[in-house]
Amino acid sequence: MGKILEINGPLVKLELPQTVIGEQVRVGRIGLIGEVIGRDGDTALAQLYEDSAGLCPGEEAEGLGWPLSVELGPGLLGAIFDGVQRPLQAVREQSGDRIARGVSVPALPRDTRWHFVPNPERRAGSMLAGGDVLGTVQETESIQHRILTPPLIHGELLELAPEGDHTVEEVIGRVRLADGRIEKLHLFQRWPVRMPRPYTQRDHAVVPLITGQRILDTFYPLLKGGKAAIPGPFGAGKTMLQQQIARWCNAEIVIYVGCGERGNELTDVLEFMPRLKDPHTGRPLMERTLMVANTSNMPVVAREASIYVGITLAEYFRDQGYDVVMVADSTSRWAEALREVSGRLGHMPVEEGYPAYLGSRLAAFYERAGRVETLAGDHGSVTLIGSVSPPGGDFSEPVTSHTKEIIQTFWALSKELADARHYPAVDWLESFSGNVSSAAKWWAEHVDPEWESARAEALDLLAASEELQRIVNLVGVEALSSEQRWTLESADLIKQGLLQQSAIDDADSFSTPEKQFTLLAALLEINHQGMKLVKLGAPARRLIEMPLLAQARRWKNQHSSADIAGLKARVAAIPDAFEPLLQEYIQPPSPLRGEGQGERVGAQALGSQT
């Protein structure tokens, strides 16, 4: 038993010999929890997860003997935890609407009995290795919780409980380890959050994560097991986009970490999630979701921990063979928590007050994503999507720039697009994905071989229109040739008819890959048909007036993913819409019809061809 020597905000200096760095400590009369971050002789420096007000020098302190760990077992799904895995609903029952300090509630309910079905392959006397599946618990209707042997346990299985109901604390088996010690097995296990959980080997990520968001899936794909960042200034719709991903993506488990964000946003998620159905299984979304919430007014040290709590939970489900998506909103708040703590420790700041180890910490964190072969020989993945909140929207600031070096997919949000109410405000010029060629294989096999070329063509069109827009801003649209105007119009069609996607429109909120490709191909077809006419000499103005263009902008809302046939019928009718104009211009136009410079260029081009 030691004692408190000094208190400085969340940092306390303790007289506590023989503690290990990273060890949990309990200090003071009200029992605040913290973690040792330094040792000097017999003193230890600890940071507390809660406000230190009221603590006195001289009060007691004790080491708990283990590092910050999470409880892993049935009861996780559907829960909402704080940054150190206290279940917020249970905390509320104990301490009321406000979080009192020193509240201690176990992460997993201790009185719930789970129906355990043992794995028939596990017989007494057989050898058991870390990660082996002991049995299963049907935790929710859509998710079967596989009870795993803790990773570091290897030995002879002495006994395993038969099928029956157990609480997480009851002993369900015994193992004799190599050194002869007997280890008890439970439905749950603990794992230190700052240590990645082991696996057999890394696999190549090959399958794209389908989020149903067209700008993401079609243009900047992310693979299952990949790493993505969503940077954007405030008001650009980061949270909305992340909520859309959490809602619609085809992962089996979604972990949503609200790190230093708004309380009302979490309330929003908590209120709408239970009402929504998983589009892939038809079950309530909450059954596959769990949340870690450290809102911006909750203690900052726990904010630093919350990201690790989230990723460890993700790895645990990965080890059961699931595809897990973890959404972290926002990694900037985590980095700021790191900065705050390092500032208190007197570490030398480098850029904007951030410590020198910011880059390596970020990289190590993102490296916990990946697709792996688990210890049990299954395949599972953790896909990591972190939002970044760059101050003033400046992407050159340290957190954004370090993150950019680490991740493969970058979904840059733009304030200009958001101000123009273009949602999702993903900037098609700033964003990138390093996964396009891997994703192309999947799209070619499952949707259409033309995907890669169609995607490239659309991006070219968007880039060309950006150039043209600059000219228009200087000298007005009249200065453009017909061909250029049509390019501008086609790019606009792609922006409005494909890239813009409404989160609140039922038909539009989620697009299957097939719908995404059909729409893309349709809009490109319109561009081709129109370009053919422009080359024949038709003025762009005639084309822009076509009702088809206004109609095509609404197809995304009119045809839900289930109504692919309806959408395809529209596509088939595109050439018909151009037919009358084509008939008119298939003959060289008479000089009397001349209207614009562009048209004359077109006519000359035609003349030189014939």
Next chain:
Amino acid sequence: MKNLEFRTATSAQGGLVVMGGVPGVAAGSRVQLRDHTGRVRSGQVIRTADDAVLVEVFEGTDELDLERTWVRFLDEPFKLPLSRDMLGRVFNGSGLPRDGRPPIISADRRDVNGEPLNPAARAYPREFIQTGISAIDGMNSLTRGQKLPIFSGGGLPHNRVAAQIVRQARLLGEDASDFVVVFAAFGASHADARFFQESFEESGVLNKVVMFLNLADEPVIERLLTPRAALTAAEYLAFDLDQHVLVVMTDMTAYAEALREVAVLRGDVPARKGYPGYLYSDLAELYERAGRIQNRRGSITLIPVLSMPSDDITHPIPDLTGYITEGQIVLGRELANQGIYPPVTVLPSLSRLMKDGIGKGFTREDHPHVASQLFASYAKALEVRGLAAIIGAEDLSDADRRYLQFAEAFERQFIGQGEDEDRSVHETLNLAWDLLSMLPPDVLIRVSEDELAKYHKGRA
């Protein structure tokens, strides 16, 4: 410990006093200092060890010496006495009366730092608050439990806008009478403070307002306490007395600058522009005290006012605020220079929670569409205005010229209004339709056919 006075100060500098040889002082404890003239100041322990205790003195360390300063540790954090009698009163940043009336006596005294609200206990903000200002009510509506800041700049009339909101804000619905205002000004000039006080008195709302004033020539450390005291009072009114509380705080820039000043004295590592790394957490601690709680009737709606240094919205103070609050109302110099009051620049303004507080059952069924249409038409009109600046208004098409007229009328009539003009949301929406009727119905694609038939003047 409470009854002992120590005379062991070992150093004093810029608002901080170090006390030696006082063992067992609690972190965050409140402190009373008595100087050689007998004047009593208050302070707070920010760092404590047996051999040295660091005390932050709210009134500053001017005229203190080390030999004749007596310090008493009160063993409790800074607490504010709470009672219904606070309504109609004016306090300083530490909660002491500055209206010459007796202090509040109450057994209910609470730590001004509050405790974080459990996110699982929050209720989502809903329901409309009418401010009587069209640019806010019509296009950036405020909902109960929301935090919606006003981003302004030096010389812009944010104080007048804030005062107008305080005078006019009301709820629509049966609990309209349970509406009170907590007003906090920190770093305010004497003239501003008088303006606010007189403005509330004249309009007769003073008995529904609790005021906390910290003036520009008062100690900066007290400035850090002022919003906390105000929010503690608001929490009491909202969640103990079931009131809907609107908290207006001005000017957050003065607050952040005070925080920076104190941080530098403490030796904290600076992050951006010299502000401490914890500016975000500190602001969030204040802003996040707004909200609603499940199964409680009251609510706290927060309007922080801040002046953006050099009108720069990327400056750390507006930037971090924008990341925490649910939208922003932006005041613009261009409109102000044209004599338009209130100069609300609507395009960068945003109310994230608007959709949950307006429309059928709250304001009027056409409200969401009208707001969206106003944004779209005004954005288009500004584009036309930009074009006209290049090619000249003469070369514009008739359709474009209508947009120009629309922009002009929208700015003068819809955004612009009198400082005493209190428009109901119905008046605001009707006015919006008057203006939208300047445009032909077929360009108004964000409103429905039915709404056009019912409200568009060209259709009648």
